[in-house]
Amino acid sequence: MNIRIEKASVLKQKPEAGIELGFGNYFTDHMFIADYEEGKGWHDLRIVPYQPLTLDPSVQVFHYAQEVFEGLKAYKSEDNRTLLFRPDQNAARMKASCARVCLPEVPEDMFVEAVSALVKLEEDWIPKEKGTSLYIRPFVIATDSFLGIRIPKKASFIIILSPVGNYYPEGLNPVKIWVEDEYVRAVRGGTGAAKVGGNYAASLLATKIAHEAGFTQVLWLDGQERKYIEEVGSMNIFFKINGTIIAPALNGTILPGITRKSCLELIRSWGMPVEERRLSLDEVIEAAENGTLEEIWGSGTAAVISPVGMIHCRGKNYTVQDGGIGEVSQKLYDAITGIQQGRMEGPEGWVREL
Numbered sequence: 222m223n224i225r226i227e228k229a230s231v232l233k234q235k236p237e238a239g240i241e242l243g244f245g246n247y248f249t250d251h252m253f254i255a256d257y258e259e260g261k262g263w264h265d266l267r268i269v270p271y272q273p274l275t276l277d278p279s280v281q282v283f284h285y286a287q288e289v290f291e292g293l294k295a296y297k298s299e300d301n302r303t304l305l306f307r308p309d310q311n312a313a314r315m316k317a318s319c320a321r322v323c324l325p326e327v328p329e330d331m332f333v334e335a336v337s338a339l340v341k342l343e344e345d346w347i348p349k350e351k352g353t354s355l356y357i358r359p360f361v362i363a364t365d366s367f368l369g370i371r372i373p374k375k376a377s378f379i380i381i382l383s384p385v386g387n388y389y390p391e392g393l394n395p396v397k398i399w400v401e402d403e404y405v406r407a408v409r410g411g412t413g414a415a416k417v418g419g420n421y422a423a424s425l426l427a428t429k430i431a432h433e434a435g436f437t438q439v440l441w442l443d444g445q446e447r448k449y450i451e452e453v454g455s456m457n458i459f460f461k462i463n464g465t466i467i468a469p470a471l472n473g474t475i476l477p478g479i480t481r482k483s484c485l486e487l488i489r490s491w492g493m494p495v496e497e498r499r500l501s502l503d504e505v506i507e508a509a510e511n512g513t514l515e516e517i518w519g520s521g522t523a524a525v526i527s528p529v530g531m532i533h534c535r536g537k538n539y540t541v542q543d544g545g546i547g548e549v550s551q552k553l554y555d556a557i558t559g560i561q562q563g564r565m566e567g568p569e570g571w572v573r574e575l
Contacts, residue, residue, distance in 0.1 A: 222334045224335065225268070226338075227269045233250055235384075245356070248382065249346045250270065251269065251271055251342055252269060252271045252382075253335050254269060259374040259375070263331065268339055268342060274379075276364060280364050281371075282364065285370055286418060287363035287373055289360065289361050290361075291314065291360070293359075295382075296563070299563065303344050304563050304574055306479075306573075307571055308333045308336055309333060312327070321417075323372045324376055333573070337575055353384065355382055358381050358382070359378070360379055361377070362376060389527060393526070395529055395530025395531070395542070399427075399436040401427045402442060403427075404426060404427040405441065406441040406452070407444060408444035410473065413475060421454075438456070440453050443474065449469070450502055453519045456523075457478040457519065458520075459481075459517065459519075460516070461514075462508045462514055466549065467500050468485060468497050478521055480525060484553055485497070516542055518549070528546045
């Protein structure tokens with residue numbers, strides 16, 4: 222695969238070691254871009270200096286939200302190797318997201334090679350402090366200059382990089398989540414299983430309400446009955462009830478998370494009882510009240526594992542694990558971050574070394 226590289230003549234000052242990076246505040250010196258045109262396909266693959274995009278005001282991404290995105294991370298191991306965690310899974314999910322909103326699909330090998338080439342060029346930007354990484358944001362946007370709803374004839378595939386710390390200020394410390402029973406994130410037949418920006422824009426009002434009430438994130442219920450648990454705003458969700466780990470089943474409204482998939486594969490390899498099924502809010506409340514709700518945690522690229530110490534629903538707070546970190550949550554966090562950072566051997570194919 223031929224990727225043209227144009228290096229920046231002036232490099233940015235990198236964040237100093239030890240600085241609180243936060244999430245998504247800094248961006249590296251370069252970015253990847255590829256263009257698509259109907260009849261020509263993807264072409265002009267290039268890495269160029271990080272810069273503003275110049276787009277016509279009429280492009281379809283502005284008016285009809287024709288875009289998809291991904292999120293993954295690069296890590297530095299203790300012996301200074303650069304590692305990617307399951308990029309092939311992100312490539313497959315982006316391809317599926319593009320298909321759902323009729324954007325030109327990015328070939329999976331092109332996705333992985335573009336990510337690898339850009340990260341390799343920007344290796345010096347990967348932070349090495351505990352809990353840090355280089356966040357990778359690939360996205361595809363429709364760039365037709367046309368006011369009208371149609372399948373795009375032009376598009377751009379772009380990748381930017383950002384050195385990051387913890388997604389939540391709490392880090393691995395348990396978060397508090399608000400069960401949302403008025404607004405919904407997705408409905409059956411919609412775009413809930415695709416990683417599109419519109420899903421997140423639709424979640425902001427409920428998230429604002431939750432934040433104002435002192436909660437970190439929203440726990441979404443199904444859009445039809447407002448009865449079954451789906452996912453948290455930026456994470457998939459797991460429950461441990463009476464010794465069994467339960468993950469809401471993928472049903473077309475829940476994002477198929479790569480970290481979620483990794484958690485399930487590890488849990489099964491450890492011989493722990495696990496179920497993927499519909500889980501009602503009533504079942505969770507009953508378990509909280511009778512003492513069988515043992516753990517709740519979220520999983521996602523940004524936070525990896527985020528234990529839940531409290532849920533709020535129907536005007537009442539329910540404390541989980543005495544507000545602390547559960548055994549399974551901690552074990553998953555240690556295992557996944559250990560594999561990501563090269564401290565532990567993971568299943569074959571989970572780590573790509575650059």
